[in-house]
Amino acid sequence: MTGNPTTSPWDDLPVRDELRGKSPYGAPQLDVPVRLNTNENPYPLPEPLVARIAERVTEAARHLNRYPDRDAVELRTELAKYLTRTAGHEVGPANVWAANGSNEVLQQLLQTFGGPGRTAMGFEPSYSMHALISRGTGTGWIAGPRTADFTIDVDAAVRAIGEQRPDVVFICSPNNPTGTAVDADTVLRLYEAAQAAKPSMVVVDEAYGEFSHHPSLLPLIEGRPHLVVSRTMSKAFGAAGLRLGYLAAHPAVVDAVQLVRLPYHLSSVTQATALAALEHTDTLLGYVEQLKSERDRIVTELRATGCEVTESDANFVQFGRFEDSHAAWRAILDHGVLVRDNGVPGWLRVTAGTPAENDAFLDAVRAIRKEINR
Numbered sequence: 001m002t003g004n005p006t007t008s009p010w011d012d013l014p015v016r017d018e019l020r021g022k023s024p025y026g027a028p029q030l031d032v033p034v035r036l037n038t039n040e041n042p043y044p045l046p047e048p049l050v051a052r053i054a055e056r057v058t059e060a061a062r063h064l065n066r067y068p069d070r071d072a073v074e075l076r077t078e079l080a081k082y083l084t085r086t087a088g089h090e091v092g093p094a095n096v097w098a099a100n101g102s103n104e105v106l107q108q109l110l111q112t113f114g115g116p117g118r119t120a121m122g123f124e125p126s127y128s129m130h131a132l133i134s135r136g137t138g139t140g141w142i143a144g145p146r147t148a149d150f151t152i153d154v155d156a157a158v159r160a161i162g163e164q165r166p167d168v169v170f171i172c173s174p175n176n177p178t179g180t181a182v183d184a185d186t187v188l189r190l191y192e193a194a195q196a197a198k199p200s201m202v203v204v205d206e207a208y209g210e211f212s213h214h215p216s217l218l219p220l221i222e223g224r225p226h227l228v229v230s231r232t233m234s235k236a237f238g239a240a241g242l243r244l245g246y247l248a249a250h251p252a253v254v255d256a257v258q259l260v261r262l263p264y265h266l267s268s269v270t271q272a273t274a275l276a277a278l279e280h281t282d283t284l285l286g287y288v289e290q291l292k293s294e295r296d297r298i299v300t301e302l303r304a305t306g307c308e309v310t311e312s313d314a315n316f317v318q319f320g321r322f323e324d325s326h327a328a329w330r331a332i333l334d335h336g337v338l339v340r341d342n343g344v345p346g347w348l349r350v351t352a353g354t355p356a357e358n359d360a361f362l363d364a365v366r367a368i369r370k371e372i373n374r
Helices: 047-061 073-087 101-113 128-136 154-164 184-197 251-257 268-279 281-304 325-333 355-373
Strands: 096-099 119-123 140-144 168-172 201-205 227-232 245-248 316-320 347-351
Touching: 047 268, 047 281, 073 096, 073 245, 073 268, 073 281, 096 101, 096 251, 101 128, 101 168, 101 201, 101 227, 101 245, 101 251, 119 128, 119 154, 128 140, 128 168, 140 154, 154 184, 168 184, 184 201, 245 251, 268 281, 281 316, 281 355, 325 347, 325 355
Parallel strands: 119 140, 119 168, 168 201, 201 227
Antiparallel strands: 096 245, 227 245, 316 347
């Protein structure tokens, strides 16, 4: 929910006050040759994986008269193995919980640890769904500080946590929309401040973690029962259409969120598809390496055009600065390339696509830079 429309179709309905004047979350989907605005993985799933999904879903279909595995034990076991192998810290299925996209994971966390009379804090600009899901669960939202280079102002953040005493603290690393990563020392300082204040839950959103130059923050959960790391299969696994997110935390957190989960929330088809994808992890992570290389190329070539670029650890790049970012967005669109205007003054965001898509984007930027410099 973004923006402030003057009227809405629900004006005459008894909608909660904190939802009035908002609009649903979403990015425009326009019919243009190159779409680089939603941080999707541009590579279709490989045919062997598509075939394996068909096999697993066919088997699941034979039992659709029965409810799915309510606790998704097999899926959580395989997700735990994946995290253990790739994130540098051993976890088991008791540490892992899965839901329909990382947004549902975040919603369940806020339903469990937030709610009416409680607050959540995040450091803006950041992933707007943190604030939106907070409002949707009746949780008050507090915007914390960032520095001019979009990193977290640690001292100011510690003071804000001490003064505001939030129940949930969100740390997005790599951060969307800026792409900036957060180091372990910063997370530890904010975690300690949050525990001194309440104690509070600290949620590290690693939706883009596989694209980072830096190691996962997952090992920090050891000995910290109020720290949660959330992940998704939408980005690195190229499975945005699957809607599968998951978290890793102390087993008590996994038990707690089950108090608010809907019955049988993960369908048999979703679980089967996710399990098939996990069988092809190495192939899919190979695509991640290609995207990381393309991301770094975009950064280098944008800077060569004279653009300012925020350091990126994600599969997207924030670039600027423009006197009128929306006019720049429109000029790039006129060249057949759709990027994202996130509302960060002076900046736009582009997703790393295929080499050909990235070439088209870079050509568009070079063209508008020439027009600006005439």
